[in-house]
Amino acid sequence: MPDMLVKLYELPDFAGLLDELRGAGVEIRPAFSFEKRIVGDWITAHFSASWAAEAERGFAATPVSTLVAVEDGILLGFGSYDCTALGFFGPTGVREDQRGRGLGTALLGACLKAMWDKGYGYAVIGGAGPVEFYRKAVGATVIEGSVPGIYRNLLKAQPLEV
Numbered sequence: 001m002p003d004m005l006v007k008l009y010e011l012p013d014f015a016g017l018l019d020e021l022r023g024a025g026v027e028i029r030p031a032f033s034f035e036k037r038i039v040g041d042w043i044t045a046h047f048s049a050s051w052a053a054e055a056e057r058g059f060a061a062t063p064v065s066t067l068v069a070v071e072d073g074i075l076l077g078f079g080s081y082d083c084t085a086l087g088f089f090g091p092t093g094v095r096e097d098q099r100g101r102g103l104g105t106a107l108l109g110a111c112l113k114a115m116w117d118k119g120y121g122y123a124v125i126g127g128a129g130p131v132e133f134y135r136k137a138v139g140a141t142v143i144e145g146s147v148p149g150i151y152r153n154l155l156k157a158q159p160l161e162v
């Protein structure tokens with residue numbers, strides 16, 4: 001999975017989508033620090049423990065750099081930035097039965113806008129799985145030669161006796 005590059009100075013305007021979702025009862029916002037356990041456990045259950053560890057890194061930042069999609073107190077999805085590495089977007093994920101509602105695009109757009117506001121000119125989507133999704137949503141382009149990128153010589157789960 002290659003990394004992708006996003007021009008933050010040419011981001012589409014996501015305000016309409018965010019308003020539409022708000023009207024439908026879904027808020028996209030930074031998580032609160034006291035929600036860290038809920039978010040981490042949810043990501044582990046729906047995705048993986050390593051994605052949870054990355055997203056939990058965002059709770060050390062001010063403002064928190066893990067954003068959540070919330071409807072009636074229920075977590076539907078999340079997106080993180082400055083977690084895997086500085087300047088990186090991700091991980092991100094939407095609950096399987098909620099996909100296709102625009103939540104993934106809204107989380108992506110809100111995170112990238114936050115990165116622009118923070119002062120970045122470009123964002124990197126680390127190890128982009130759904131390349132077409134990112135190309136279509138924000139005009140992201142594949143970074144040639146970015147496999148395995150930073151993801152090399154990674155630790156495996158360690159036997160306890162080692």
Ligand SMILES: CC(C)(COP(=O)(O)OP(=O)(O)OC[C@H]1O[C@@H](n2cnc3c(N)ncnc32)[C@H](O)[C@@H]1OP(=O)(O)O)[C@@H](O)C(=O)NCCC(=O)NCCS
Pocket residue numbers: 090091092093094095098099100101102103104105106126127128129130131132133136
């Ligand atoms: C990728 C993901 C976050 C998208 O979330 P979502 O809420 O379904 O996205 P949206 O509803 O905003 O989709 C917007 C568009 O992208 C398309 N799209 C969604 N997922 C896609 C994928 N994996 N590949 C290609 N296109 C995709 C949708 O079909 C939709 O197209 P449309 O506007 O023509 O209908 C979600 O599919 C997911 O959680 N995937 C598993 C985790 C993952 O791969 N995370 C990314 C790691 S880099």
